[in-house]
Amino acid sequence: MTNPASKITIEFDDRSVRRFMIASIIWGIVGMLTGVFVASQLNFHQLNLASCLSFGRLRPLHTNAVIFAFVGNMMFAGIYYSTQRLCKARMASDLLSNIHFWGWQLIIVAAAITLPLGLTRGQEYAELIWPINIAVALIWVVFAVNFFWTLAKRNEPSLYVALWFYIATIITIAMLYIVNHLSIPTSWTHSYTIFAGVQNGLVQWWYGHNAVAFFLTTPILGIMYYFLPKAVERPVYSYRLSIVHFWSLVFIYIWAGPHHLLNTALPKWLQMLGTFFSLMLWAPSWGGMLNGLLTLRGAWDKLRTDPVVKFFIAAVTFYGMSTFEGPLLSIRAVNALSHYSDWTIGHVHAGAMGWNGFMAAGLFYWLTPRLYGTKLYSLAWANFHFWLGLIGILIYVGAMWVSGIMQGLMLNATTPDGTALVYPNFIDTLTSIRAMMGFRIVGGSLYLVGMILMGVNIWLTIRKGSPVNETREVAVIERNQCDTMGMREAFLNDPIACSMGGLILILAWLFLPPGADIAALVCALVFSFLAVKRFQRGHHRWSQWYDSLLHNWMPFTVLTFVAVALGGLIQIIPTVMVNRATNVEDRVQQPYTPLELAGRDIYVSEGCYNCHSQMIRTMLPDVLRYGDYSRMGESIYDHPFQWGSKRTGPDLAREGGKYPHSWHYDHMKDPRAISVGSNMPSYPHLFTDKFDQKTLRKKIMVMTQLGVPYPAMTDTEVKTKAVEQGIQIVKDLEIQGRSGALPDTQIVALIAYLQKLGKFDVPELEGKLKGTPAGIPFPVKPSIPDGFRSSAVTK
Amino acid sequence: MYKRIIYDTALDWVPYVAFGVTFAVFAIFIVGAICMRKGSADKLSRLPLDD
Numbered sequence: 001m002t003n004p005a006s007k008i009t010i011e012f013d014d015r016s017v018r019r020f021m022i023a024s025i026i027w028g029i030v031g032m033l034t035g036v037f038v039a040s041q042l043n044f045h046q047l048n049l050a051s052c053l054s055f056g057r058l059r060p061l062h063t064n065a066v067i068f069a070f071v072g073n074m075m076f077a078g079i080y081y082s083t084q085r086l087c088k089a090r091m092a093s094d095l096l097s098n099i100h101f102w103g104w105q106l107i108i109v110a111a112a113i114t115l116p117l118g119l120t121r122g123q124e125y126a127e128l129i130w131p132i133n134i135a136v137a138l139i140w141v142v143f144a145v146n147f148f149w150t151l152a153k154r155n156e157p158s159l160y161v162a163l164w165f166y167i168a169t170i171i172t173i174a175m176l177y178i179v180n181h182l183s184i185p186t187s188w189t190h191s192y193t194i195f196a197g198v199q200n201g202l203v204q205w206w207y208g209h210n211a212v213a214f215f216l217t218t219p220i221l222g223i224m225y226y227f228l229p230k231a232v233e234r235p236v237y238s239y240r241l242s243i244v245h246f247w248s249l250v251f252i253y254i255w256a257g258p259h260h261l262l263n264t265a266l267p268k269w270l271q272m273l274g275t276f277f278s279l280m281l282w283a284p285s286w287g288g289m290l291n292g293l294l295t296l297r298g299a300w301d302k303l304r305t306d307p308v309v310k311f312f313i314a315a316v317t318f319y320g321m322s323t324f325e326g327p328l329l330s331i332r333a334v335n336a337l338s339h340y341s342d343w344t345i346g347h348v349h350a351g352a353m354g355w356n357g358f359m360a361a362g363l364f365y366w367l368t369p370r371l372y373g374t375k376l377y378s379l380a381w382a383n384f385h386f387w388l389g390l391i392g393i394l395i396y397v398g399a400m401w402v403s404g405i406m407q408g409l410m411l412n413a414t415t416p417d418g419t420a421l422v423y424p425n426f427i428d429t430l431t432s433i434r435a436m437m438g439f440r441i442v443g444g445s446l447y448l449v450g451m452i453l454m455g456v457n458i459w460l461t462i463r464k465g466s467p468v469n470e471t472r473e474v475a476v477i478e479r480n481q482c483d484t485m486g487m488r489e490a491f492l493n494d495p496i497a498c499s500m501g502g503l504i505l506i507l508a509w510l511f512l513p514p515g516a517d518i519a520a521l522v523c524a525l526v527f528s529f530l531a532v533k534r535f536q537r538g539h540h541r542w543s544q545w546y547d548s549l550l551h552n553w554m555p556f557t558v559l560t561f562v563a564v565a566l567g568g569l570i571q572i573i574p575t576v577m578v579n580r581a582t583n584v585e586d587r588v589q590q591p592y593t594p595l596e597l598a599g600r601d602i603y604v605s606e607g608c609y610n611c612h613s614q615m616i617r618t619m620l621p622d623v624l625r626y627g628d629y630s631r632m633g634e635s636i637y638d639h640p641f642q643w644g645s646k647r648t649g650p651d652l653a654r655e656g657g658k659y660p661h662s663w664h665y666d667h668m669k670d671p672r673a674i675s676v677g678s679n680m681p682s683y684p685h686l687f688t689d690k691f692d693q694k695t696l697r698k699k700i701m702v703m704t705q706l707g708v709p710y711p712a713m714t715d716t717e718v719k720t721k722a723v724e725q726g727i728q729i730v731k732d733l734e735i736q737g738r739s740g741a742l743p744d745t746q747i748v749a750l751i752a753y754l755q756k757l758g759k760f761d762v763p764e765l766e767g768k769l770k771g772t773p774a775g776i777p778f779p780v781k782p783s784i785p786d787g788f789r790s791s792a793v794t795k
Numbered sequence: 796m797y798k799r800i801i802y803d804t805a806l807d808w809v810p811y812v813a814f815g816v817t818f819a820v821f822a823i824f825i826v827g828a829i830c831m832r833k834g835s836a837d838k839l840s841r842l843p844l845d846d
Contacts, residue, residue, distance in 0.1 A: 006844035086842055160842040226843045237842035240828035247824040252817060269809045276813040414797070501824075510812065552837075 010090050010281045013169040014469045016097040017081045018371050021364055023105060024073035025455045028111075028360070031065030032448045038062050039444055042648065043437050045672075048681035051457030052116040053653035055681055057608025060127040061115045066352060067125060071107045071216055076100070076143070078223035081367065085148065086163055086226065087154030097145035102141035107132055122604035122640045123204050125211050125246065126180055131183040132381075140177070151553045155474045155480035161242040165222030167557050168250050170456040172214040172564045178570075180207035183511050184269045186698045190601070194706060197449040197635035198266055199572075201597040201643055203259035206568055213253040214564075217319075217349065221249075222360050224316065225293050231308045231366055237294035241287055248284035250560060252277050254567035259330035262339065263617035264643065265632040269569060271332070277567075278330030282639070285323030292316040307382035311362030314390060318354025323348065327646060337408040338621055338649035341441075342433065346400025353393045353447055361454055368458050388450035398445030403436035405409040408674055412621040423626050426650045426675045482551045490555030493607055495542050498531040562594075576645050587631045587760040589638070592753070593707050594722040597699060598691040599753025602746050604640070606683065613644030614653040614757065634760050637708045649680060662736035664751045687700070687741070691749040693719050742752045 041047045041055045079205045083093060091097050112133050114120075120127040149169060180203055183191035193675070229236050236242060258266060293316055296302070302309040325347050329338050338344060340784050361452070370374050376382060388545030410429040413422035419603030421427055489497075505527055510519035535542060535656060549556050603609075614635070616626045623629050630653050635641055644651075666673055669687065671680040697715040703708045713721070729751055733741050742750060 082843070156842070159840065160839060162843070229840075229843045233844070235837075239836040239840040240831060243828040243831070244821065247819075251820045257802045269826060273813055276810055277817070280813075280817050388797065495823075502819075506812070506815075510808070539830065543827065546827045547831070555846075575817055596803050694798055 007337075007473050008476055009471055010088075010471045011469050011471045012084045013080065013091045013097055014093060014371055015467065016091065016101060017077050017367065019078065020077035021371070022369060023101075024070055024077060025362060025364065025451075025458060027073060027108060028357075029448070029451050029455055031062060032451055034062040034065060034138070034705075036441060036444045036448055039441050041438070042679055043434060043441065045679050045681055049684045050356050051118070051683070052431070053681075055738060055776070057116050057118055057120075059563045059610045060120060060124075060607060061112060063125060063361070064111050064115065064127065065108070067211065067215065068111070071220075071352075071356045071360070072104065074356075074363065075169075075215075075219040075223070076104070077367065078227065078363055078446055079147070081224065082162055083150055083166065083665065086156065086160045087143050088148055088472070089150055089154045089294070092146055092149030092153060096142050096149075100139060100143045100146060103142065105134050107139065110135070114189070116607035118247045118277050118607075120605060120607065121181075121191065121193065121605075122609060122642065123180070123200075123208075124284050124609075124645060126204065126209055129189050130181070130183050130185050131188065133177075133183075137178060140170075140174055148553065148557075151485065154482070155477050157477060157551050158343065159290045159553060159556065160226070161236075161239065161356050162226040162247060163223065163553075163774050164224035164246050164322070164556070165218045167553070168246070168560050168564065169222070171557060171561050171635050172210065172218075172250075172254070173567065174780045175561070175568070175730045176207045176210050176214065177471070179572075180204060181339045184702045187695045190695065190699075192606050192639040192702050192706060193333045193642075195638075196637055196639045196706065197633050197641050199639040200639070201261055201266060202270065204641070206254075206257040206572060208535060210254055210261060211256040212351070213249075213256075216356055217253075218250070219596055220356060221245075221288055222287075223359060224312070224361060225365055227366060228292055228295050228312050228316075231312055231362070232296055232299045232302055232304070234295065234297070234299060237291050237297060241291045245284050245288040245291060247563070249281075249288065251567070252284060254283050254564045256281060256330070256573065257567030258571065259335070260645065262330070262335040263619055263622075264615050265630050265634070273453040273571065275330050275332060282322065282327050284322060284784050289316055289320035289323070289418070289524055289594055290596045290635075292319075307379060308366045309379065310383070310386050311358045311365065314386070315355050315358035315362060318350055318358065318393070322351040322355055325350065334615070337412060339406035339617075340405060340613055340645065341408040341411075342400040342436070343404025343408065344645070346397045346404060349400065350393065352399045353389070353396070358389065359453075361389070364454065364458060368461050368472070369465075370467060372465030373468035374461060377457050377460035377773065381453055385450040385453045385457070388446050388453065392443045392446030392450060394443070394447075395446065396440055399436040399439035399443060403433040403440075406436070408434050411625070412619070414621055414624065418620060419624075421696050422620065425627070426625075428676050430648070430679065431677050438461040458549060471604070483553065485552035485555055486703070487555070490549075492550065493541070493545055494534055494538065495545055498534065501527055502531065546712070573652065587633045587762060589634050589636050590702075590756070590761055591637050591710060591722055591755060594696050594700060594713075594718045595691075595725040595752045596756045597703070598693075598696060598751035599746075599751070599756075600721060601699070602691065602750050603687070603753055604642070608652075609642045609644045610647035611644075611646060614641075615643040616651055616653045625714075626651045629758075634758070637707055639703065639708075649678075650750065652754070652757055656755045656757040656759050661751050661755070662733050664754055665733055665738050665741065665747065670748055683747075684751060686747040687745060689746045690744050691722075691746045693722065693744070696722060722749075729755065742795055 035586065037047065038055055038058050041058070051057070080091060080097070088262060107128075113126050114129055114132065114556075117125060119129050121129060147166065151159070180707045182194045184194060185191040193200060225242060255277035256274055258270045259278045260274075262271050262274065265273075296309070299309075303313055318524040329344065330336055365376060365382050369505055409430045410423045412424075414420065415422060504522060505520050505524035509524055510515050512515075512520055526541060550560070590655060614630075616622045616628065616630045618629045634653070635643070663674065667675070667680075668683045670682050697713070697718040700710050700713060700718055723743055729748050730741045730743045733739070
């Protein structure tokens with residue numbers, strides 16, 4: 001029991017909370033201003049004012065600023081404030097808090113400088129170059145140490161549910177970030193990811209999807225579980241529901257990444273897993289939403305008067321709507337329409353502006369008066385901000401729904417006999433959504449004005465008050481009241497043994513050869529029966545073990561890690577292991593020549609993947625429009641993969657050889673001279689800037705290290721090959737009437753790359769299968785298992 | 796086995812396993828939540844308000 005004599009007065013570190021809050025508001029305005037600007041560039045190509053201000057380079061700046069700068073700083077403000085109160089302890093180290101704050105801001109500044117310069121890894125939300133990646137990992141570790149150290153010295157034995165969500169956030173983001181950013185540097189500003197093609201796609205979207213889950217959702221849910229009860233002055237509706245919400249969400253979310261790659265070359269079983277787990281996410285997500293909304297029981301009148309409650313409840317409602325829409329978009333048939341379209345953009349913004357943005361606003365309006373010992377400068381302004389923001393989101397999301405569905409329907413429309421496209425010209429579909437893209441600018445601008453209004457309101461509040469660090473008298477608990485569970489007690493017990501045993505037997509059933517798999521299944525059933533019997537005899541021990549977990553952060557953290565790691569391992573390890581040329585049956589990509597590789601790096605650097613995909617889906621309209629569907633082996637040497645996630649322009653997977661060099665030359669100089677109505681930026685700098693020859697050999701060496709079959713080449717040979725191919729392209733251009741091009745310019749390298757897209761070799765076996773029967777418009781892969789394929793060929 | 800992982804659609808069993816695993820997770824934690832003592836749940840839920 002607590003000894004009343006051992007009370008101490010502690011002063012919370014609220015300075016860090018204030019700093020993170022102010023940083024979040026500033027970066028939020030910057031990120032959203034960039035968002036409105038890039039949205040405008042889509043309608044007014046003239047706004048691509050310079051190479052460093054082109055859409056392809058600024059769009060990653062917008063996404064990174066909103067995710068990592070705005071929501072990141074907001075999350076840290078909420079976590080620092082609530083963790084100290086829930087632990088009844090000051091943050092463990094002021095030094096670590098300072099390093100965390102300033103380190104994070106430096107990372108953001110570094111991102112704001114490097115991204116417009118075209119220094120990028122070319123993967124969405126993972127664009128930052130490798131030195132910044134290392135800085136992010138280090139600062140995240142600093143944050144983790146500070147957080148877990150605070151947990152270790154806490155004066156409250158129990159771990160409230162908000163802390164669970166923070167724990168899940170910290171360990172999962174560390175895991176995702178490190179794995180997805182594994183790269184081999186070629187220079188101080190460039191690296192190649194160790195993953196290629198389909199494995200890169202899977203790892204990227206395992207990361208990308210779970211960045212949404214564990215950066216934009218779980219920490220904000222923790223904030224909801226702490227601040228919403230505070231705002232409405234009543235406990236959360238159901239603590240029991242919060243337990244189910246946490247574990248099911250953490251366990252299921254991690255599996256859902258493949259829903260970003262539906263209808264692609266990703267193995268079908270992974271697509272099925274992605275769809276299935278996405279659909280099942282409905283349950284925990286809505287459980288959490290209802291828990292939040294029902295917390296307001298008996299206090300709904302506050303919704304009318306208190307802007308903080310307004311923002312929180314609207315945010316939770318948007319959380320519910322977004323988590324309804326997400327699984328919907330993960331159904332393959334729906335995804336066939338929505339993917340690569342503005343519908344996805346609308347979905348993301350409903351989550352970012354509605355859920356994250358409104359939670360941030362509610363949090364800041366609640367925190368500021370308390371952190372500065374005064375009243376909010378203007379409640380009326382806060383209410384006005386709410387309505388501006390709400391209307392802004394609705395206009396934005398509505399416009400994107402209409403735009404996405406309209407363009408998706410047009411792109412997928414075929415004639416009644418299914419042999420031709422109704423709208424073969426891509427530009428027609430772009431022209432038809434221009435008005436909606438205009439409404440997007442209006443909606444985004446309204447939201448931005450609301451954010452600026454909040455910034456001014458909070459600034460005036462700060463000026464009215466003065467910084468206050470809350471002090472509180474707390475009872476110091478004896479160390480034997482919490483964190484007493486040893487590893488043996490935590491992991492060698494009935495619940496863990498039964499779960500692991502069952503899992504191993506189920507895996508044995510799935511993967512053992514015929515005969516042994518049936519034996520494993522029988523064992524699994526017997527084991528389950530015995531486990532149930534054991535639970536009946538000693539269920540009090542099971543629940544006691546679970547109660548103990550809530551007082552012991554270390555085993556709790558390890559178990560959370562196991563839950564999140566499991567899904568990733570089962571999906572990623574087989575795919576990483578098998579994505580080798582020897583395992584690919586039908587097509588193997590041709591490696592890029594030195595010049596083509598240089599051109600590919602320019603393509604990545606300019607952010608072309610933001611508007612162009614390189615993945616023709618297994619869908620008739622895609623095949624009719626772009627050519628034969630993409631195979632897994634066709635991007636096997638692509639570090640990074642460039643499958644893309646949005647088609648503002650057409651797919652480029654089979655662009656190679658489609659047009660003469662002169663077409664690309666003219667198109668890059670002035671896209672509208674070739675495609676009337678195009679919104680693509682012009683790239684005049686490509687015609688004068690030289691491609692990078694200095695690091696080209698190093699790049700080839702790294703590619704070889706990663707398994708791309710290049711012959712051994714000296715530096716001179718690499719440069720000679722590149723220039724020789726450049727000279728050939730220049731000669732071809734001259735023949736086609738385009739004189740003046742130089743063989744070492746970026747445009748020549750880019751043309752070389754674009755002309756290589758879609759080139760592949762056919763392994764011997766598939767060569768026999770190559771002749772397709774008459775009447776089939778494109779090669780169809782036989783849907784028979786491997787073991788039977790050779791006999792089918794013989795017959 | 797590797798080629799099977801790439802090329803087999805495995806659609807006949809993946810959904811059942813996925814459903815089974817998820818059902819198990821839900822079931823375990825629902826049981827855990829129900830078994831939780833009411834006093835303990837009430838105390839925990841009031842932690843944010845314990846200023």
